[in-house]
Amino acid sequence: MDEIKYLDTYVLCEIAKANVRFLPLLVNTSVVNDLTLAEFYGVILREFNEQTAEYWKSKFLAYAKPVSLDVLILAVKFRKEHAKRNVSFFDAVGYIFAKENGGIFVTGDKEFQRFPRVEFIKA
Numbered sequence: 001m002d003e004i005k006y007l008d009t010y011v012l013c014e015i016a017k018a019n020v021r022f023l024p025l026l027v028n029t030s031v032v033n034d035l036t037l038a039e040f041y042g043v044i045l046r047e048f049n050e051q052t053a054e055y056w057k058s059k060f061l062a063y064a065k066p067v068s069l070d071v072l073i074l075a076v077k078f079r080k081e082h083a084k085r086n087v088s089f090f091d092a093v094g095y096i097f098a099k100e101n102g103g104i105f106v107t108g109d110k111e112f113q114r115f116p117r118v119e120f121i122k123a
Contacts (some may be wrong), residue, residue, distance in 0.1 A: 002029040004113060005119065006098035007063070012040040012106040014123050016056055021121060025106060032063045034098045037089045071097050085111045 007015075007030055014022040032040075037060055045053040075092040087095075091109055098105035099117060106119045113120045 004101065004103035005030050005106045006094060006101070006103045006109040007032050007036070008105065008109065009036050009040045009043060010055075011106050011121070012036070012060060013043060014108070014121075016044065017109050019123055020123065026063075030097075030106075030118045031065050031101075031103065032060050033067045034064050035067050035090060037061070037064050042097070044084055048091050065097075065098055067093060071077060071100055074100065082111075 005025060007025060007029055010030065011022055012024060015026060040060070041053045041057050044056050072093060075089065075096045079087055079089060079092045080091075081085065091107070091111070093113065094107070095105045095112060095118070104117050104119050105112065105115075106121065108120065108122050112118045
């Protein structure tokens with residue numbers, strides 16, 4: 001079985017743009033945590049409108065998984081530990097969520113390029 005890939009907001013935005021480098025990530029072994037989905041919703045809402053944000057939310061909802069308080073706390077600690085890297089809270093949650101669930105964090109954010117268990121894809 002393929003390893004589970006945990007997608008970040010950057011990846012979701014590239015999928016929404018129909019970037020062919022990212023489309024293969026939409027498989028049944030991909031996961032989007034619900035905090036990332038909420039951040040993505042906000043990006044689409046800001047750049048387009050509520051109707052478009054709702055459309056994309058419905059597309060990714062099948063991949064969504066809830067985030068526990070334990071993961072949120074670990075993400076806060078991760079951000080503190082890596083403060084010089086300027087990691088966003090949403091990205092820290094995504095990375096820790098993937099790590100705690102034994103998967104791979106997929107991102108295009110340079111702050112994660114050299115972290116273990118990261119698949120780095122630039123648009």
